[in-house]
Amino acid sequence: MRCVVFGATGYLGGRLVPELLRAGHTVRVLARTPGKLADTPWHDRVEIVRGDVTVADEVRAALQDQEVLYYLVHSLTRSDFDTVDRDAATIVAREAASAGLDRIVYLGGIAPAGQELSRHLSSRAEVGRILLGGTVPALVFQAAVVIGSGSASFEMLRYLTERLPAMVTPRWVRARIQPIAVRDVLYYLTRAAELPPAVRGAFDIGGPDVLTYEQMMRVYAEVAGLPRRVIVPVPVLTPWLSAQWVNLVTPVPRAIAVPLMESLVNDVVCGEHEIAAHIPDPGEGLTGVRRAVELALTRIRDLDVPTRWSDAGPAPADPLPTDPEWSGGSLYQDVRERPTTADPAALWTVIEAIGGENGWYSFPLAWSLRGWLDRLAGGAGLRRGRRDPHRLHEGEALDWWRVERIERPALLRLRAEMRVPGRAWLELEARPGNDGAGAIYRQRAVFEPHGLAGHLYWKSIAPFHALIFGGMTRNITGAAETAAGSLGGGPTRTGPWGRLHRPGRTSR
Structure with a gap:
C-alpha cells in the first residue's frame, strides 16, 4: 500500500x-x-x-x-x-x-x-x-x-x-x-x-x-x-x-x-x-x-x-532523535571533546592503558579519596587495579569499573561498580581529526540516578566536573601528544596520573 x-x-x-x-x-x-x-x-x-x-x-x-x-x-x-x-x-x-x-x-x-x-x-x-x-x-x-x-x-x-x-x-x-x-x-x-x-x-x-x-x-x-x-x-x-x-x-x-x-x-x-x-x-x-x-x-x-540506536534500528519502546529532550527518563551526562595533534593510534594507546598503576589523569587525591570511601561503603574501591598495563578485555575489572565494551582502536566503555545511588558509565573515544589531521578525543560520563538520592548525588558532584573530567580531557590528550612526539629511544608507557616513563625508570 x-x-x-x-x-x-x-x-x-x-x-x-x-x-x-x-x-x-x-x-x-x-x-x-x-x-x-x-x-x-x-x-x-x-x-x-x-x-x-x-x-x-x-x-x-x-x-x-x-x-x-x-x-x-x-x-x-x-x-x-x-x-x-x-x-x-x-x-x-x-x-x-x-x-x-x-x-x-x-x-x-x-x-x-x-x-x-x-x-x-x-x-x-x-x-x-x-x-x-x-x-x-x-x-x-x-x-x-x-x-x-x-x-x-x-x-x-x-x-x-x-x-x-x-x-x-x-x-x-x-x-x-x-x-x-x-x-x-x-x-x-x-x-x-x-x-x-x-x-x-x-x-x-x-x-x-x-x-x-x-x-x-x-x-x-x-x-x-x-x-x-x-x-x-x-x-x-x-x-x-x-x-x-x-x-x-x-x-x-x-x-x-x-x-x-x-x-x-x-x-x-x-x-x-x-x-x-x-x-x-x-x-x-x-x-x-x-x-x-x-x-x-x-x-x-x-x-x-x-x-x-542507528546500528540496527530501534525497537518501538526505544528513543528516537525526533523525541523531545525531556523524554526517556533522567540520564545525566558530562560530555567533553578536545582536538589533539597526536594521531588516533597514539591517543588510543593512552586510552586503553588508563587506570591501575597508570592512573586516571586527573586530581589523584580526589580519585584516591573516592576509592577509600567506596571501600568503606563495601564497594570495590581502587584496589582491583588492572591485569595488563597496556591491553584491556571486555568483562574484566578495572579499579572500580568493569570493561563493558571495546571497539579497538576507537571506543572504550566502562561501567561503574562503585557504591552510588544509580548506575554510571564512562566512555572514552579516539576519532580521526578534521581533514585527517591529528585526532579528536571524546569523553562522556553518564549517570542514571536511582530515586531522589541519585538526583541529589549527581547535583552534589556537578561542581567538581570541570576539575575532574576537564582535567582528564586535557591530560589524556597531553599524554598522547607527549607519547607521539617528544619521547624517543624505545617504548613508553603511562605512569600514575598520566605521566609517562620508560620501562626501568620510576615515575615521580
Whole structure:
C-alpha cells in the first residue's frame, strides 16, 4: 500500500514509519520541518514532503497518489490546540476525499460515556468525529495512556515516581485506566492499512490490565528497583494546581502537562474490544503493564540505545532523535571533546592503558579519596587495579569499573561498580581529526540516578566536573601528544596520573 504519515516527527509517527516499511508498504511523510527527520534511520527510505496540515494546498500535494493516510497530528503545545486541531482535521477530511484515498487511520483518546470530558479528551474526540464524518472510510483507534519512552503521559508518571519517594496527590490517582504498550498500538496501526473499506468507525484499544494511576506508579517503582512510594491522595489539589507542581518536579513542559493533568480525572477504560473481530490480538497476547514498563526502560538499561540506536534500528519502546529532550527518563551526562595533534593510534594507546598503576589523569587525591570511601561503603574501591598495563578485555575489572565494551582502536566503555545511588558509565573515544589531521578525543560520563538520592548525588558532584573530567580531557590528550612526539629511544608507557616513563625508570 502507498501510505502517507502526517505527524512523522511526533512520538507515534516516528515509530510507525519503520513498522510500515517492514510490512512492505511505501511511505511518504509530511513534515513542517523536514530537517528534524535527518537523523532517523529510515529517512532515506521514505519520501519526505514539506508541509503543514493547516494549509490546504500542502495537504493536497502530500495526499496525491496515496492510498492510506495516517493522521497522527496533535497541537497540544499550543494554547488554542482544540481550534487548530479542529481546523486541520476539517481540511484533511476534505482533501482526503478529493484525493480519493482508500482509508484514514487516526489515533485518539478513550472518551468515557457519562463523564464530563477534559478539553484535551474533547478535542481528540472531536477530531475523530470529523474524520469519521467524511466520505473516506476512517478508522479511529481510541487509547488511554501509551506506555513507552517518549509518551508524554508516561513520562510524567516516570519522573514523578523516580524523583518523589513521597507524594501528596490529587484524587485522580485513584482514577481507573487501561494503558497500552506502544508496540501494541503500532501493531494495530500497521495492520489497519490492509483492512477492507467496510471496516470503519471508532474502536477502543487497550492492554490486558486495568488499574489506577497509583497502582501504575507502584508498578513502575517495582520495575525500576525503587523503594515503595508513599502516595497520599488529598481532595484539595485541583488538576490545574497539579500541573503546576508537575512543571516544577519534571521536565515535561507546562503547555503539555496542564491539558494532560486535566484529563486524569476521567476513568479511561475500554468500553469494548470489537477491534479483535478485524485485527486479532498479537500472537503472544497484548502486553501487560509490567512488561510494557520494562520495555520503556530500555534506554537506560542498555546504554547502546542512546549512543548507537542507528546500528540496527530501534525497537518501538526505544528513543528516537525526533523525541523531545525531556523524554526517556533522567540520564545525566558530562560530555567533553578536545582536538589533539597526536594521531588516533597514539591517543588510543593512552586510552586503553588508563587506570591501575597508570592512573586516571586527573586530581589523584580526589580519585584516591573516592576509592577509600567506596571501600568503606563495601564497594570495590581502587584496589582491583588492572591485569595488563597496556591491553584491556571486555568483562574484566578495572579499579572500580568493569570493561563493558571495546571497539579497538576507537571506543572504550566502562561501567561503574562503585557504591552510588544509580548506575554510571564512562566512555572514552579516539576519532580521526578534521581533514585527517591529528585526532579528536571524546569523553562522556553518564549517570542514571536511582530515586531522589541519585538526583541529589549527581547535583552534589556537578561542581567538581570541570576539575575532574576537564582535567582528564586535557591530560589524556597531553599524554598522547607527549607519547607521539617528544619521547624517543624505545617504548613508553603511562605512569600514575598520566605521566609517562620508560620501562626501568620510576615515575615521580
